[in-house]
Amino acid sequence: AQSVAQPEDQVNVAEGNPLTVKCTYSVSGNPYLFWYVQYPNRGLQFLLKYITGDNLVKGSYGFEAEFNKSQTSFHLKKPSALVSDSALYFCAVRDIRDDKIIFGKGTRLHILP
Amino acid sequence: NAGVTQTPKFRVLKTGQSMTLLCAQDMNHEYMYWYRQDPGMGLRLIHYSVGEGTTAKGEVPDGYNVSRLKKQNFLLGLESAAPSQTSVYFCASRYYGGELFFGEGSRLTVL
Numbered sequence: 001a002q003s004v005a006q007p008e009d010q011v012n013v014a015e016g017n018p019l020t021v022k023c024t025y026s027v028s029g030n031p032y033l034f035w036y037v038q039y040p041n042r043g044l045q046f047l048l049k050y051i052t053g054d055n056l057v058k059g060s061y062g063f064e065a066e067f068n069k070s071q072t073s074f075h076l077k078k079p080s081a082l083v084s085d086s087a088l089y090f091c092a093v094r095d096i097r098d099d100k101i102i103f104g105k106g107t108r109l110h111i112l113p
Numbered sequence: 114n115a116g117v118t119q120t121p122k123f124r125v126l127k128t129g130q131s132m133t134l135l136c137a138q139d140m141n142h143e144y145m146y147w148y149r150q151d152p153g154m155g156l157r158l159i160h161y162s163v164g165e166g167t168t169a170k171g172e173v174p175d176g177y178n179v180s181r182l183k184k185q186n187f188l189l190g191l192e193s194a195a196p197s198q199t200s201v202y203f204c205a206s207r208y209y210g211g212e213l214f215f216g217e218g219s220r221l222t223v224l
């Protein structure tokens with residue numbers, strides 16, 4: 001069965017600094033990996049996904065993520081954080097041989113002005 | 114373009130009552146999912162469907178039933194609500210190989 005771990009409940013970053021939100025996964029086969037963002041009292045919005053190909057994936061709002069197969073990680077990154085990036089971020093995984101999509105517990109990102 | 118629509122958005126139930134949450138999508142997606150979101154627990158998969166007439170169990174299926182009689186609709190039922198089912202419920206859909214599109218959520222309180 002697939003699983004996702006987001007080891008940090010909260011990440012604090014100063015505005016303008018680079019940010020990283022960590023995600024590790026476990027699947028039996030090859031993974032499809034996703035990042036979503038949730039603003040207060042809203043549904044989740046898709047940021048980016050890794051299916052195959054380049055390990056560095058670029059997504060919405062200047063976010064990118066790096067797929068590392070040996071470390072089974074898919075960390076979310078942004079070179080320069082904005083206060084408006086403050087939100088709850090979820091990593092998700094799907095085993096290519098399955099249709100379940102499993103989410104991590106989420107990481108709350110605070111960007112400090 | 115409505116995307117994924119969930120009804121109702123809010124509901125308060127008493128223990129033992131039943132109810133149905135409706136999810137409707139207008140994107141002709143094959144796959145539909147129901148999740149619940151609880152503080153500190155992230156999103157947990159309740160049930161999902163890979164096409165009209167099919168359903169499958171997720172991570173936390175107990176106490177819930179689902180039906181997918183039409184491709185565009187995915188219903189989540191609680192036959193006898195319990196306080197442990199107080200949560201925010203999210204429906205999502207996707208196309209083959211794609212990412213999930215989420216509804217705005219349904220907040221359920223069971224007293």
